[in-house]
Amino acid sequence: MSxxxxxxxxxxxxxxxxxxARLSxxxxxxxxLIEAGGSNRKLEVKAPLAFAKQFHSKLDWDYWSEPEPHLNGRRIFSPRGKMLGGCSSMxxxxxxxxxxxxxxTWAANGADGWSYNDVLPYFVRAERNEHIHDQFHGKTGPLNVTRVRDVDPVSVALVDAAAxxxxxxxxxxxxxxxxDGVGQFQVTQRRGIRFSAREAYLRARRRNLTIRTNTLVHKILLDNGRATGVEVADDKGNVERITASREVILAAGAFNTPALLQHSGIGPAEHLRSVGVxxxxxxxxxGEHLMEHPLVYLTYELSNGHVGLFDAEDPRHLKNWLLHRRGKLASNVAETGGHIRSDSALAAPNFQILFAPAFFYNHGAMAWDTPAATIAMSYIAPSSRGRVRIRTSDPTRKPAVTYNMLGRDSEMEEMIDAVELARRIAASAPARGVLGAEITPGAAVQSRADIAAWIRSTVQHTYHPSCTARIGSPTDGVVDPQLRVHGVPxxxxxxxxxxxxxxRGNTNATAIMIGERCADFVRADLATAPVKAGRVSEVGAR
Incomplete structure (x- = not known):
């Protein structure tokens, strides 16, 4: 191998x-293309409903935060996809x-060329939307976007309840x-199967694109401050160096990207010295400015004969999915929801609602012995910032992640407001037709002080870590608007x-857009023309 x-x-x-894919x-x-994990061709990846079964497996980086200072010292489980497709497979x-x-706002604060009008063409270029064909959506891109094939009646009723x-x-x-508003979510599926970035961009074969799986990058090689390649180790521990004559592009995610920069000697100098780098x-x-969407789950018993996804593991549902790619295993769990403003004076939504016809609590790790539903509230306009820092000079050791979640009193007040809004939804006439008693937080939790205490003891995240190598100046950012790392050609x-x-939303679509834009920035520096809108053809995995 070269x-x-x-x-x-x-x-x-x-x-x-x-x-x-675009560069090739x-x-x-x-x-x-180097990936630390392996294939994503697993049942728990392909069957949409099964995504939580990937957690704590070899498909998962299996991160845990440091004790959270504003959440009673809790450590927060943080799954990240370790396979082709990354988190788009999880x-x-x-x-x-x-x-x-x-x-x-990005553009107004110095990220030139990142306004909505600047990025929209890249969303369109990447997308192949099965249902919506207008100026906001693409029809010929590589990423298939559709709707869940068989939406549960409970999910529909909760949309009516919120409205x-x-x-x-x-x-x-x-x-x-x-x-703004509530309705059915669009999903990255095709014919009842997950459609990850791997399916979008790496399906066919291309001779000039080599993919190495089960290969961990230890550090980026620098020569006179210029990136020249990488040092890697395979799954047997064999270490080698690989060179890049043009560029190295780092796309390891909001935890591993800053960690790899730090292991390469790029980062806060005082901290690097303290760990032997x-x-x-x-x-x-x-590694600074880590942001996430705090998430709370309100759960309810189902009533009037509704079962939701409770019996999804019944063999007949597996058979339906295997034969027809339909039914409960094609559900993404959070089938419907929307975006709301807890205060009408806000300029944009500050909460995403997620409706699930299932008991989904603590990352799906807890079960309930009767049919249940979940109203989850994701705080999509947080202000607290955390950090990611390596612990030692050993590149195989996971970095320390601190979210600093809900570090401001105003954030907690808005989270309490969200719980009260969710309860209003559950008490409405359409919801009463499908929901029974509240399971969590439960009828005993009523005062704002009690709700705050419950939030601190149960809040999770929405799997959206971001901003740890952000666009900005060399003093408060890591890359310039063309995504070049400051000081490292x-x-x-x-x-x-x-x-x-x-x-304000799920980060997968934006991460794909960023990859599309990065490819054009690289090509522009080489004075080559940007690719036209359309499918990625003949792109392959080895």
Missing amino acids: RNYDYIVIGAGSGGCAVA EDRSARVL NAMIYIRGNRLDYD DALNIPENNDFNGASQ EPIVDLPAV NLRIADASVMPTII
Whole structure:
């Protein structure tokens, strides 16, 4: 196998698959895509309902946070996909791009070229939407976007309940003219099967794209401050060095990207010295500004004969999915939901509602012995920031992750408001037709003080870590608007870590857009024309 390529892409997740595939459209370019995990061709990946069965398995990086200072010292489980497709092979498949205001705010704060109007063409280019054909959506891109094939009646009733209780509109396209309202989510599936970034970008074969799985990158090689390649180890521990004649593109995600930069001597110099890494480029923001969406689950017994997904493991449902790709195993769990403002004076939604016809609690680790449903509230406009820092100079050891979740009193107040809004939904007439008694937090938790205590003891995240290598100046950011790492020629980043602030929505679509944009930035620097809209053809995995 060659040890020299034009481009090396680290991480075959959402952004990495996109950038590697697009760069390899130049048949003269030799592209290497490196993935620490293996194949995503597993039943628990392909069957949408089974995604939580990947947690704590070899498909999962299986992160845990440090004790959270504002959450009673709890350590938060943080699954991340360790396979081809990355987290797009593990997530709940919800396709949300965020709000127009997110991108316009990025641009207004110095991320030139990242306004909504700038990024929309890249969302369109990446997408093949089965149902919506207008100026906001693509029809010929590589990423299949559709709706869940068989939506549970409980999910439909909860949409009606939210519209009734909160006096908000129903919305059949959260990625269109307006994000506000409730309705059915769009999902990255095709014919009842998960459609990850691997399926979108790495399906066929292309001779100039090499994919190495089960290969861990130890560090980025620097020569006179310039990125020249990577040091890697295979699953047997064999270490080798591979060079890149043009660029190294880092797309390892919001935890592993800053960790790998730090192991390479790029980051806060004082901390690097403290763990035995020689600083090469003092870049204080590497690993800083970590953002996430705090999430709480309100759960309810089902009534009037509704069972939701309770019996999904019955063999007849598996047979239905295996033969027809339909039924309960094709559900992404959170089939419906929406985006709301807890205060009408807000400029954009601050909460995402997720309705699930199932008891989903603590990352699906807890079960309930009767049919149940979940109303989850994801805080999509947080302000607290955490950090990611390596613990030692050993690149095989996971970094320390601190979310600093709900670190401001105002955030807790908004979370309490969200719980009260969820209860209003559950008490409405449409919801009473499907919901019974509240399971969590339970009838005894009523005062704002009690709700706050319950939140601190149970709040999780929405699997959206971001911003740890963000676009910004060399003092408060890691990359420039063309995603070039400050002070390190030939090194770019193409994943959710470059977001200046977290978007109001699920991050997979945005990470793919970032990968698409990164490829064009690389090509622009080589004075080549951007690829036209359309499918990625003949892209292959080895």
